[in-house]
Amino acid sequence: MIGVxxxxxxxxxxxxxxxDEIAAAAGISRPLVYHYFPxxxxxxxxxxxxASEDLASRFTEPHEGPLGSRLLRVMNxxxxxxxxxxxxxxxxxxxxxxxxxxTTNALVDSVRQIAYEQILSHLGVTDPPPRLELVVRxxxxxxxxxxxxxxxxxxxxREELERQLVHDFAALTAVSAAYDDELRTLLRPVLGGEPAxxxxxxxxxxxxALAS
Amino acid sequence: MIGVxxxxxxxxxxxxxxxDEIAAAAGISRPLVYHYFPxxxxxxxxxxxxASEDLASRFTEPHEGPLGSRLLRVMNxxxxxxxxxxxxxxxxxxxxxxxxxxTTNALVDSVRQIAYEQILSHLGVTDPPPRLELVVRxxxxxxxxxxxxxxxxxxxxREELERQLVHDFAALTAVSAAYDDELRTLLRPVLGGEPAxxxxxxxxxxxxALAS
Numbered sequence: 001m002i003g004v005x006x007x008x009x010x011x012x013x014x015x016x017x018x019x020d021e022i023a024a025a026a027g028i029s030r031p032l033v034y035h036y037f038p039x040x041x042x043x044x045x046x047x048x049x050x051a052s053e054d055l056a057s058r059f060t061e062p063h064e065g066p067l068g069s070r071l072l073r074v075m076n077x078x079x080x081x082x083x084x085x086x087x088x089x090x091x092x093x094x095x096x097x098x099x100x101x102x103t104t105n106a107l108v109d110s111v112r113q114i115a116y117e118q119i120l121s122h123l124g125v126t127d128p129p130p131r132l133e134l135v136v137r138x139x140x141x142x143x144x145x146x147x148x149x150x151x152x153x154x155x156x157x158r159e160e161l162e163r164q165l166v167h168d169f170a171a172l173t174a175v176s177a178a179y180d181d182e183l184r185t186l187l188r189p190v191l192g193g194e195p196a197x198x199x200x201x202x203x204x205x206x207x208x209a210l211a212s
Numbered sequence: 213m214i215g216v217x218x219x220x221x222x223x224x225x226x227x228x229x230x231x232d233e234i235a236a237a238a239g240i241s242r243p244l245v246y247h248y249f250p251x252x253x254x255x256x257x258x259x260x261x262x263a264s265e266d267l268a269s270r271f272t273e274p275h276e277g278p279l280g281s282r283l284l285r286v287m288n289x290x291x292x293x294x295x296x297x298x299x300x301x302x303x304x305x306x307x308x309x310x311x312x313x314x315t316t317n318a319l320v321d322s323v324r325q326i327a328y329e330q331i332l333s334h335l336g337v338t339d340p341p342p343r344l345e346l347v348v349r350x351x352x353x354x355x356x357x358x359x360x361x362x363x364x365x366x367x368x369x370r371e372e373l374e375r376q377l378v379h380d381f382a383a384l385t386a387v388s389a390a391y392d393d394e395l396r397t398l399l400r401p402v403l404g405g406e407p408a409x410x411x412x413x414x415x416x417x418x419x420x421a422l423a424s
Contacts, residue, residue: 094317105306130367138357145353146346155342164387171383175376178418206390208420 001026006047010088014044045103052107055081059118068199075162082147090151115140131183135176139169167203213238218259222300226256257315264319267293271330280411287374294359302363327352343395347388351381379415
């Protein structure tokens, strides 16, 4: 039943999905739904918990190969998720009826925290200084808002945005490192391992051409 | 009374402010508060409406001088607002009890829209292509999340973050322009007017040093 509910909540805004409809789709009676879930919010939260675990799992990436390529694979899986759960993802992030519930907020925050910790582990950092924490966490929110804007009309190919977010990560960390010695020292070994034909080097070449 | 409520909602999470407290601070009776506002949500929404107008007004900036300096002045006024309304701003953006109300969501969206339109007007663009819309709107969300992270402990001087967000704007638009001819053509005249001692040129110099 949670699977059926998740599917319905993913396809349309949770506002528009009724308990009757979930019961019918799951082939069970309405009283039985209420037996397990006293209201739509609790069923929504159960579905959301499963979706959160699914999304969080997509940030797991082997520590192998260049950082830019790892991040690109993660962005690809992130957009797979956003693509499959479009209306549900928008309703959750933009504020639907269940937003503001402490359970849904905690689930969203836990996914953000997992994404944050995964990125730190790929950067090889265990005790991030405040400026690194800021740039990683704010980039995660940039990825969320980019996905939301993409969902609103899908006017840009998603592959382009997956690559763009990898470049945005490089650009935002470079901006911070340009003004902070600690960050520069921390990130130099990571970015020094990027190949000359990788996404980071391609961006650098293009930016230099743009500036001239 | 709205002014008193706004002050209380700004200083502490709206959760923690009672109608009794607002009535006492405004020097009026509890029944009189209820006469004008049937519940805390409606009073909160009225206070939020005033705060939204205040915030929106801070994005107005004369079309004079280099773009980087204009944006820096706007970021300075934005952080003045965030600084003065810290707990209220966090509660609103992170999801408090009143978030999810269609009124509060519409107010937040209207401020975002005003910020978006102001930036477009400074770029001299009236009909933005999707990639420009994306980069401007996603940078606005980056500014929001940067402010929220700053509020959580204030571990980085706010002046640094005001300047960083100006640089982030330059970096994110440069990333998009590096892969899109239309955006490059659109932004070249704007960025061509930046002075050699302005924030954009300083960033470019530092990034080139960082890359070498």
